[in-house]
Amino acid sequence: MENLLEIKNLHATIDGKEILKGINLTVKAGEVHAIMGPNGSGKSTLSNVLVGHPAYTVTEGEIIYKGKNLLELAPEDRSHEGLFLSFQYPVEIPGVSITNFMRAAVNAKRQYQGQEPMNATEFLKMMREKRAMVNLDSKLANRSVNEGFSGGEKKRNEIFQMAMLEPTLSILDETDSGLDIDALRIVAEGVNKLKRDDTSSIVITHYQRLLDYIKPDIVHILYNGRIVKTAGPELVMELEERGYDWIKNEN
Amino acid sequence: MKKDNILKKLANKAYEFGFVSKIKTEIIEQGLNEDIIRLISKKKNEPEWLLEFRLESYRYWQTLEMPEWAHLSIPPIDYQAISYYADPLKKNKENKNKEIDPELMKTFEKLGIPLEERLALSGTAVDAVMDSVSVKTTFKEELREKGIIFCSMSEAVQEYPDLVRKHLGSVVNYRDNFFAALNSAVFSDGSFVYIPKGVRCPMELSTYFRINAANTGQFERTLIVADDDSYVSYLEGCTAPMRDENQLHAAIVEIVVNDNAEVKYSTVQNWYPGDAEGKGGVYNFVTKRGDCRGRGSKLSWTQVETGSAITWKYPSCILRGDNSQGEFYSVALTNNYQQADTGTKMIHLGKNTRSTIISKGISAGKSQNSYRGLVRVSKNADGARNYSQCDSLLLGSECGAHTFPYMDIHNNSAVIEHEATTSKISEEQLFYCNQRGIGTEEAIGLIVNGYAKEVLNKLPMEFAIEAQKLLSVSLEGAVG
Amino acid sequence: MACGEEYIDLFEKNRELIDEPCTPCLNREREKAFALFKKKGFPGKKEENWLHADVAKKFATDYGIDLGRKTRISSVKSGFTCDVPNLKTYRGYVVNDSFVNPGKQNRELPEGVILDSLNSFGEQHPEIIEKHYNRLAGKGDSIVQFNTTFVQDGIVLYIPKNTVIEETIQIVALLQTNIELLANRRMLIIMEDNSQASLLLCDHSATEKSSLSTEVVEVFLGCGASLDLYELEETAESNTRLSNLYVSQEAGSRFNHCNITLTNGFTRNYIEVSLEGEGAETNINGLAIGDKSQHIDNRTLIDHKVGHCTSNELYKYVLDDESTAVFAGKMLIRTNAQQTVSQQTNRNLCLTSCARMYAQPQLEIYADDVKCSHGSTVGQLDENTLFYMQQRGIPADEARHLLMYAFAGEVIENIKLEPLKERLHILVEKRFRGELNHCKACNLCKQ
Structure with missing residues (x-):
């Protein structure tokens, strides 16, 4: 299998403070990776750096995605190249309906790929299909993006957008946080339905419960800005039993 | 991605309607005095009473000074350096009627306002006014069949002098303010609308104002009378060429709304705002007021204000009839060095009167944007209700957004609510859009x-789409 | 100059007499202030800040001003017991316009803290008074200039660095006169870095004669300083109160203000808070209850000059009979004041059709990264709620009182001094029941 994403010796800072201190990670097409770790270990920083959040500065290292230097791409171009982040805290955009928002996003991507914008009928049909896929209430689609949504609705909306944009590499940042078990199941099922043989995911989580539904191929433990352990799915169980303290003690 | 840069790079956007048309225009000499006023009146072949009205207004105007209370810095205006009458219709000696210069037809087509009825936007009748004169009014005959009068003010003065005389100045007295007095003295043309009892006007009526000639002021006057149980939706649009000097526009709109009648008045104001350095642009000093005289009458103002160097405008409702309703919906966008001081007045006089104010200010560049509004509930206005919401959105750190509501409540049964917030487009919102593949400029337009x-939802469909484009375009270059 | 001439005349004729008892700094500032007052006179009715209030007319009464410093009241302590039960305070008195030394009290102020008259303090610490006196008020309107022109004494509260005063300091101001009286009051509060205090200003009247008091209070809060300032007005219908409060806040300082207006005839309070240092916080609360022909005019300006400051404002009015009131609150957020959080709320209850409320909440914002909002309402008690209460057996009048009381309670709840809070609850309830013609606890009033 070819390498979809290759992170080499990645260092990143925010407000002058170094958070990532040399990350190495390779994701091949079709793989599901889980990144686990205690709070403050740099999990969210890693996902934000991957999608090019302007608050973070990469000070060293490189990221190769689909053979391209990812760090040179604008955030919207990374999106067009199939990189999707399900935000830990999805942002509210008052007055902008999900329908309009998604139309802008889908057409921007089509333009990037040299395609004509989608016509309204086609687009609405696609909306309907994808909505059904993640059980998103049709009423939500007419509401402003994330405004007044419950925690579960926000996360479901993220997965719905993922379905619309059909990413090659999706990053789920703490998608399980703030969800009850039913909502968690619906979200996870959505993610699984969207999985294709050639698409990959990075699932970032503190707990094992999301990984009961989304089965990772490879599990990493991130601690203090570095990946300190990489193993198969069995590592999840071990963490569940032993907590993070032994990791902290070993490092 | 540096957002600061993005927002600083406001401007540089070419004003789409800034072209000058080469039309033979008859312009009277600059300056203002009683002779000029007599000349304007004579050119328009006006009756004696109207000349008297003008002269009285002029004499009163001379006693006034420019108002200074607004949050605006207005450079001194030389009222003697303006020409008060410009006529783009050339006289044809054989034919008494003026004929329309083909160049003029082209101008309006270029502006997207076809004057030939076959090309019209569906269901819209247009009165096109260039400089001081109404050029053409479409669909007049169709409307006439229903008893609706839609024509230029000059024509109305000739054809319906009694109606005009009865209502002119009855809502906005010439003594109302400095600019109202000026307009009453020198007003040139505008639209006149009369909707008879029980008639629902079947199409949107619209007036399109264009300033073309240099060094002229535009002083139009619009009068709308909606008789009992009638309905009309009226639209107003405006543009002007790009010129280095400032142009003065001081209009009056008067609306009379009788028992159970409803008037919707929508404006998309896109006068030339001046260039990125604040040079040129239209001074837009307008008095708009509706008198909801009748029981259960309703007047709704909707405005999208993106143009003009300086805007001074407070479309108001006098809620005189019991159970009458007033609404004011406004989007005011200022960019570069534009200044806007705009809002409304809701004067509750009748019982159980209601008013709603929704104002959305958007400031960018080095502009100053103020909402100023008055809600007055008089002693006898039992059961008055008002809800006001005034939001400001700031793009960039060199602009200002201000809110000055005045509440003057003289009746204990009133319920008055005012809310205001200020926000900016957050970096997180922009980044969220970016992550979904939407570029920053488009994201700002979307937000x-x-x-x-x-x-925008309150505007008729075609206008709403126009207004949406206009908002995005006016901020173009605000992002880069 | 049409208005104020008699006062200009009075000043020019009595200049030496006025200067005589005063510390040099007062007289120097007086000079400047008089020049300004002479130029502008009293504010006209058409001035934006004085709409709805004909203040020049208030000065037309032939008041006496005690320029010769003849009034001496020695036994104020025994005669005046208007206190807050269970609130232990260190107390000072102002009679008309003079600070009366409280003498020995059974509690002491911490070392270095000075509570004294302006003149006495000015003699001992000329450098401190020079640095602060009239520095904030100097730019004020002509009423402030009038005060500076005629003021002959006042109070200073000086709290040195890192000093925490646990007990509340209470200043009782009293109007006591047999003639129509005009009193010019002045107060200077200087709190150095990291000091902390709570101050209660009680305003009383023991006269039926009409009186007018101008008051100028200047407050300097050093870095990290914290002041809770309570102003409780319980004077008489015959009194006109023109008060100006200026506060300057350095970085990280905190200012809590609560202003209660109950019985004064004509009230005008101007409050200006300048946030000069980052991280400063200001909370401004006001409650005004008006009836008969009372006029209550509160104007506030919160000036955010630097970033990362927070301001909260809550003003509530209950208006009965023919009372009129003004609330004009402006929040000014200057260009540099990024990350400002500012909120203003104004709620008004009008109980009769003759009561009149003017509300002008204003936002003036020049910075983009701010969170600002204001809300203002005018209304009545909710009929549905009243009916609900009646259905549960509460008489209509009682229900009305309960709801008004609850309405006012929101402001009182912001007070941190428990005994004061309790007393205010009682005062406000009595006020609503019309039982508060006189201050019952006060011996002087009973005489």
Whole structure:
């Protein structure tokens, strides 16, 4: 299998403070990776750096995605190249309906790929299909993006957008946080339905419960800005039993 | 991605309607005095009473000084350096009627306002006014069949002198303010609308104002009378060429709304705002007021204000009839060095009167944007209700957004609510859009239109789409 | 100059007499202030800040001003017991316009803290008074200039660095006169870095004669300083109160203000808070209850000059009979004041059709990264709620009182001094029941 994403010796800072201190990670097409770790270990920083959040500065290292230097791409171009982040805290955009928002996003991507914008009928049909896929209430689609949504609705909306944009590499940042078990199941099922043989995911989580539904191929433990352990799915169980303290003690 | 840069790079956007048309225009000499006023009146072949009205207004105007209370810095205006009458219709000696210069037809077509009825936007009748004169009014005959009068003010003075005389100045007295007095003295043309009892006007009526000639002022006057149980939706649009000097526009709109009648008045104001350095642009000093005289009458103002160097405008409702309703929906966008001081007055006089105010200000560049509004509930206005919401959105750190509501409540049964918020487009919102593949400029357009949606929804469909484009375009270059 | 001439005349004729008892700094500032007052006179009715209030007319009464410093009241302590039960305070008195030394009290102020008259303090610490006196008020309107022109004494509260005063300091101001009286009051509060205090200003009247008091209070809060300032007005219908409060806040300082207006005839309070240092916080609360022909005019300006400051404002009015009131609150957020959080709320209850409320909440914002909002409402008690209460057996009048009381309670709840809070609850309830013609606890009033 070819390498979809290759992170080499990645260092990143925010407000002058170094958070990532040399990350190495390779994701091949079709793989599901889980990144686990205690709070403050740099999990969210890693996902934000991957999608090019302007608050973070990469000070060293490189990221190769689909053979391209990812760090040179604008955030919207990374999106067009199939990189999707399900935000830990999805942002509210008052007055902008999900329908309009998604139309802008889908057409921007089509333009990037040299395609004509989608016509309204086609687009609405696609909306309907994808909505059904993640059980998103049709009423939500007419509401402003994330405004007044419950925690579960926000996360479901993220997965719905993922379905619309059909990413090659999706990053789920703490998608399980703030969800009850039913909502968690619906979200996870959505993610699984969207999985294709050639698409990959990075699932970032503190707990094992999301990984009961989304089965990772490879599990990493991130601690203090570095990946300190990489193993198969069995590592999840071990963490569940032993907590993070032994990791902290070993490092 | 540096957002600061993005927002600083406001401007540089070419004003789409800034072209000058080469039309033979008859312009009277600059300056203002009683002779000029007599000349204007004579050119328009006006009756004696109207000349008297003008002269009285002029004499009163001379006793006034420019108002200074607004949050605006207005450079001194030389009222003697303006020409008060410009006529783009050339006289044809054989034919008494003026004929339309083909160049003039082209101008309006270029502006997207076809004057030939076959090309019209569906269901819209247009009165086109260039400089001081109404050029053409479409669909007049169709409307006439229903008893609706839609024509230029000059024509109305000739054809319906009694109606005009009865209502002119009855809502906005010439003594109302400095600019109202000036307009009453020198007003040139505008639209006149009369909707008879029980008639629902079947199409949108619209007036399109264009300033073309240099060094002229535009002083139009619009009068709308909606008789009992009638309905009309009226639209107003305006543009002007790009010129280095400032142009003065001081209009009056008067609306009379009788028992159970309803008037919707929508404006998309896109006068030339001046260039990125604040040079040139139209001074837009307008008095708009509706008198809801009748029981259960309703007047709704909707405005999208993106143009003009300086805007001074407070479309108001006098809620005189019991159970009458007033509404004001406004989006005011200022960019570069534009200044706007705009809002409304809701004067509750009748019982159980209601008013709603939704104002959305958007400031960018080095502009100053103020909402100023008055809600007055008089002693006898039992059961008055008002809800006001005034939001400001700031793009960039060199602009200002201000809110000056005045509440003057003289009746204990009133319920008055005012809310205001200020926000900016957050970096997180922009990044979220970026992550979904939407570029920053488009994201700002999306968010601004979302912010203004409550107001845009009140516009008739075609206008709403225009207004949406206009909002995005006016901020173009605001992002780069 | 049409208005104020008699006062200009009075000043020019009595200049030496006025200067005589005063510390040099007062007289120097007086000079400047008089020049300004002479130029502008009293504010006209058409001035934006004085709409709805004909203040020049208030000065037309032939008041006496005690320029010769003849009034001496020695036994104020025994005669005046208007206190807050269970609130232990260190107390000072102002009679008309003079600070009366409280003498020995059974509690002491911490070392270095000075509570004294302006003149006495000015003699001992000329450098401190020079640095602060009239520095904030100097730019004020002509009423402030009038005060500076005629003021002959006042109070200073000086709290040195890192000093925490646990007990509340209470200043009782009293109007006591047999003639129509005009009193010019002045107060200077200087709190150095990291000091902390709570101050209660009680305003009383023991006269039926009409009186007018101008008051100028200047407050300097050093870095990290914290002041809770309570102003409780319980004077008489015959009194006109023109008060100006200026506060300057350095970085990280905190200012809590609560202003209660109950019985004064004509009230005008101007409050200006300048946030000069980052991280400063200001909370401004006001409650005004008006009836008969009372006029209550509160104007506030919160000036955010630097970033990362927070301001909260809550003003509530209950208006009965023919009372009129003004609330004009402006929040000014200057260009540099990024990350400002500012909120203003104004709620008004009008109980009769003759009561009149003017509300002008204003936002003036020049910075983009701010969170600002204001809300203002005018209304009545909710009929549905009243009916609900009646259905549960509460008489209509009682229900009305309960709801008004609850309405006012929101402001009182912001007070941190428990005994004061309790007393205010009682005062406000009595006020609503019309039982508060006189201050019952006060011996002087009973005489």
